[in-house]
Amino acid sequence: MLFKVEMTVNIPLDFPVEQADEIKKKEKAYSQQLQRDGKWRHIWRVAGLYSNVSIFDVQDADELHQILMGLPLYPFMDIQVDALCRHPSSIRDDDK
Amino acid sequence: MLFKVEMTVNIPLDFPVEQADEIKKKEKAYSQQLQRDGKWRHIWRVAGLYSNVSIFDVQDADELHQILMGLPLYPFMDIQVDALCRHPSSIRDDDK
Amino acid sequence: MLFKVEMTVNIPLDFPVEQADEIKKKEKAYSQQLQRDGKWRHIWRVAGLYSNVSIFDVQDADELHQILMGLPLYPFMDIQVDALCRHPSSIRDDDK
Amino acid sequence: MLFKVEMTVNIPLDFPVEQADEIKKKEKAYSQQLQRDGKWRHIWRVAGLYSNVSIFDVQDADELHQILMGLPLYPFMDIQVDALCRHPSSIRDDDK
Amino acid sequence: MLFKVEMTVNIPLDFPVEQADEIKKKEKAYSQQLQRDGKWRHIWRVAGLYSNVSIFDVQDADELHQILMGLPLYPFMDIQVDALCRHPSSIRDDDK
Amino acid sequence: MLFKVEMTVNIPLDFPVEQADEIKKKEKAYSQQLQRDGKWRHIWRVAGLYSNVSIFDVQDADELHQILMGLPLYPFMDIQVDALCRHPSSIRDDDK
Amino acid sequence: MLFKVEMTVNIPLDFPVEQADEIKKKEKAYSQQLQRDGKWRHIWRVAGLYSNVSIFDVQDADELHQILMGLPLYPFMDIQVDALCRHPSSIRDDDK
Amino acid sequence: MLFKVEMTVNIPLDFPVEQADEIKKKEKAYSQQLQRDGKWRHIWRVAGLYSNVSIFDVQDADELHQILMGLPLYPFMDIQVDALCRHPSSIRDDDK
Amino acid sequence: MLFKVEMTVNIPLDFPVEQADEIKKKEKAYSQQLQRDGKWRHIWRVAGLYSNVSIFDVQDADELHQILMGLPLYPFMDIQVDALCRHPSSIRDDDK
């Protein structure tokens, strides 16, 4: 099942830079592993913002929830979730 | 260049059904041609809504504008546009 | 999979009453069949409003989409969809 | 009387983890006792968020207020309350 | 049980004046009967607007719903409902 | 003159409990004195929230302002004010 | 007592021009009479919009309500009302 | 040129009282000097709020900007600015 | 004086196409004359929308108001106006 997830990261001004860098490094590794596993299908940066648009391909909402809760940056994020369906006009076999 | 476009279609209750069906058929053909051309990369339905989430891969904002203005359903749509960039964590070569 | 769906019905002031009543009768039969099928788990009226809060138990987002698109009152509705998960504190076996 | 309550938990980034865990443990016990008492009818997690959708079955608004004020996580919560009625299309005897 | 209900009336510009006057007359009679019955405790006009703030004293949400659905002006109204409790600082015996 | 005032109290998580209790005790005494004086006509708790709906009966906006500025909890409050008029349908002599 | 009232006029595209002009002429006369009476203290146009910002000096909210209800353009208006007080920094005797 | 400016002051709960009082005293002197200069035409308190509605009469937007930036309370303020014009219905020579 | 004006055009679905084309032709001529006069400094299309972002260079708010009221498409527009100043970091002599 596909979900669109939009994540916006807000790191407080006074949060220690090294600690933030450490978390971001973990976030990147975590995201790339999920991309290799085929769970995190797409990730794009929104121009000018510390936000991304992502497409997840998971078993169900529970799996999505576990994945998002595991994001190292989760405590710093605002998150919006929309469940997606195959679009009747789509010609791509994997956009479902 | 990539853009995320979210489209919501609002057809008035008293709009003639056959006319609407005609426009939707044209919309589908128009969308599928652009998908085959590689301009309209992805299209997903938002569950429960007459809305879609789409990713366009175009030369620039002018080409995006021409494509959207040409949508047969454009006069019935609310549209939101966000410019996207490659995300530094992405492992997909074509998510740019 | 569970989804919470909130539906608000807006029937135009000048819509013929008999036609509206006919649609509402179909809506009721459609809803009750889905309740008997176990797809539409719960439906409550929001006090004072022509709105309901519903819980659907479906295969996936596609099945939810088909069900909602089939609602006789769908063209008159504003709809909000949220994907739900089992809550770790829940003691009810079927709240998943 | 039934109420839908939506709760979103916001624990500050610098709140001590052990203290938060202690409060969450109390919250879970408190919630499960109320579920066993039949006051807290349903609780679902909203996918991807630290939020829940709950249905309470209480004597009146005062009882609901006492219950919510007693939530160990209450000081960290944003809360939305809607009074519910039996829906005329419902076929479940206990959805009232 | 007490509820605060805020009602805003929007009568379309092209709605026949006599018909509107007829409905308003029925609305007034309906409201005053409920006030005499002790169900509609208070009603105030919001200065400058075609809106009112009302306090209802009813058995439960179902009774409130029946009363509001019966308002002759209901199809023209936007409505907001909040369940109220006795306030611990109140010195009025009947503000519950 | 009547005003509806809605107050929502937000006490920071790290505010000392005893100090908060002291302020709340003063708030209660202040409110009850104004109720006895007939200035603060009604006060209700909004179910589930640390909010109240109040009706004030004052000389004019200046008197209302002085009263609200004097609330011990004022620095913690979000406040909304609406001027009220007698409603033409009201049958209560004192709802003006 | 002073009130700030912001009015935005929305005349439907298909409303007869002569009828609109007639109403606007009456509105102007009505406004100017109230200005001469000292009730409508100030009126300014918001640049670029069919909106005004006005200051009324009236006995109380009831008088304000009667005046606004009498506006020939009232059925076409969105209206926002705020009660004002003398500001402690004001040096103008009549800004109260 | 006239501008309507609405200012809302938010002083943090833990800001030292004497320091705040010092800034407010400077604010008052600053405001009154500008009122005497004819730049700050009107200032009213919004009832119940730590907000004001002001009318400025300045050369242009640059002068307005300089004046607002100089407000001792500026760092604590939310500010909304609207450019005003003479209203065609105004009978006051100085409401321009 | 400079103003940023954002205009969004909404032409009703059932508005006659030839009449709309006629108005758009007039709008274009009107806009281009003002551009040649130096009053309408910049105009850009917002990608994907029937909206523009414009910069006006006018004597004052009254002149801006006259210009905007004269737009042939004005009755179809939503408009937002912000007064601009020279930015202290600008290196362009004419960005004032």
Next chain:
Amino acid sequence: MLFKVEMTVNIPLDFPVEQADEIKKKEKAYSQQLQRDGKWRHIWRVAGLYSNVSIFDVQDADELHQILMGLPLYPFMDIQVDALCRHPSSIRDDDK
């Protein structure tokens, strides 16, 4: 490609003044270099606010993102981005 970017700066009340001044000095130098390079086409101050409206002329969204991420004040900013196109009514050759 052109983008409109609106930036609002929020520096916390307790942020050290000298540090803020240092950052602002760097911001100015950074902005002016980009203006000289032709990347940052226009920058205007919004009257009364610590906000600017800017027009960027960049290769694509990635270049815009790099530029904005490099802003010394970026961590203090709220940012809104809109992709722009040449407007068919524009008579300026460089408004594209």
